[in-house]
Amino acid sequence: MIYLHHRPTAVLLPNRTQSRLTQDDRTALGAHRLAVLSLACRAHNLPAPVIMxxxxxxxxxxxxxxxxxxxxxxxxxxxAFGFDAQTPLKNTQFYNAKPDLGANLGAGVGVDVEDLDRAVNFSALANSRFSDDERKRWQANGTAAAWFAIWCAKEAVLKAHGLGIRLNLRELNTHAAADDMAGFAQHARIGRFYYRCFSVNHAMLAVAHRDEKTLWDLVWV
Incomplete structure (x- = not known):
């Protein structure tokens, strides 16, 4: 089961004075992450998480x-978080794995969120970061929401695997359902991951996981 937690930054950072996030803001968000995960671990009779x-x-x-x-x-x-017996506790193979190898890479969950009013050169980035199929899908729709659904899905998949941007985004093609809000992405280096997208607070949010059923058992917290 995957748990998905979303909050407007205005709620988490009520005293924020600058339009862009500062390092103090990022530290506060990290503390919020630890607090949520600690409560979740306690509810599952697990120790407070040690993050490395x-x-x-x-x-x-x-x-x-x-x-x-x-x-x-x-x-x-x-x-986004979950509890999985396959997730390593402290496995040296995980920490020493090569970027595109390692048995434990891909055991996790990935999430990405983008504000729909973010200033983006949609055409330029679609040409450089989207596959041909993705670019055609976005051009057929033409909206910011459709563009960010593709972008966030790709980012969430790569974050779930653990490669980050080490894989060329153009090489990772998302295969979407009719509404473009769910689907899967597959690549020889990472295998197949499933994703779901959500429109929240005038933003696009995508979550990805290796197991499709786990993803559809998602619970908002």
Whole structure:
């Protein structure tokens, strides 16, 4: 089961004075992440999570079968997490794995959120970051929501696997259902991941996981 947590940044950062997030703001969001994950671990009779970074820079839990990922935009914060027996506790193979190898890569969840009013050169980025199929899908719709659904899905899939941007985004093609809000992405280096997209607080949010059923059992918290 995947748990999905979303809050407007205005709620989490009520004293924020600048339009862009500061380092103090990012630290506060990190503290909020730890608080949510600690409560979840306690509810599952697990110790408070100890967060470390893998060789790929991805935060991981070192002492409990917890996988998680968070993302923030200027106006929105999202955290996806779950408990999985396959998630490593403290596996040296995980921390020493090569970027595109390692048995434990891909055991987690990925999430990405983007504000729909973010200033983006849609055409230029679609040409450089979207596959041909994705670019045609976006051009057939033409909306910011359709563009960000593709973008966030790709980002969430890569974050779920743990490669980040080490894989060329044009090489990762998303295969969407009719409404473009769910589907899967597949690549020889990472296998297949499923994703779902949601419109929340004038933003697009995508969450990705290796197992399709787990993704559809998603619970908002």
């Amino acid at each position: 970074r893998s060789n790929h820079g991805k935060p991981v839990c070192a002492n409990a079968p917890l996988h998680f990922n968070h993302s923030h935009s200027q106006k929105n914060y999202a955290l």
